[in-house]
Amino acid sequence: MTTREWAGDAETRQVTEVASERELRELIGEPNDRAANKIRSRLHDLDRQWLARSPFCYLATADAEGRCDVSPKGDPAGFTLVLDDATLAIPDRPGNKRLDGFRNILANPQVGLNYVLPGRSDTLRINGRGRILRDAPFFDDMVVKGNRPRLALLVEIDEVFYHCSKAFLRSQLWQPESWQPDAVPSRARIAKGIEAPDIPLEQLEAHYGAGYADRLYG
Structure with a gap:
């Protein structure tokens, strides 16, 4: 176990780090036999x-x-x-x-x-x-x-x-009622804000819009 200071963007925090597999096992325990032995080398x-x-x-x-x-x-x-x-x-x-x-x-x-x-x-x-x-x-x-x-x-x-x-x-990934695709900016707006600030938003929206799927194999 190692305790050290970690400097994040907002503040410095004290963290306790796991430093060995032995410590991991003391915290988590051992897998059951089925999990430990499930690895195969060939396809079934x-x-x-x-x-x-x-x-x-x-x-x-x-x-x-x-x-x-x-x-x-x-x-x-x-x-x-x-x-x-x-x-x-x-x-x-x-x-x-x-x-x-x-x-x-x-x-x-x-x-x-x-x-x-x-x-x-x-x-x-x-x-x-x-x-x-x-x-x-x-x-x-x-x-x-x-x-x-x-x-x-x-x-x-x-x-x-x-x-x-x-x-x-846990993530409810396949449950449509949990989906919120509009919770963050569109791909075009992300590109405008990070990758392509000099390109007009309208041009980026056209690029990532309905015709994007038509260019997947082009």
């Missing part, structure tokens, strides 16, 4: 069914110094190709060209994936090693609306397991 048929129906996942990467990035990936359900029981492929689609995750993978191939099924509060987690491909025969199976990916992420699986529902249930 049930995992394949989940991947065939999932349209969305988060991809976690880290660079050589351990600085992390998490990027959302989405496409029609089944966008992740299962090449065999230990290998996946995920197409890359047009984006902002920052390539944060890909640049991380070039330095550190370890990746984490969390697959979401809309309406379900459990998720499928996959950890493994990533490789960036610029072509492969299966790229032809990744064409969506005429877009054949220029790159794909190949993941060699190390760990597969399901994550419980608690976080989704």
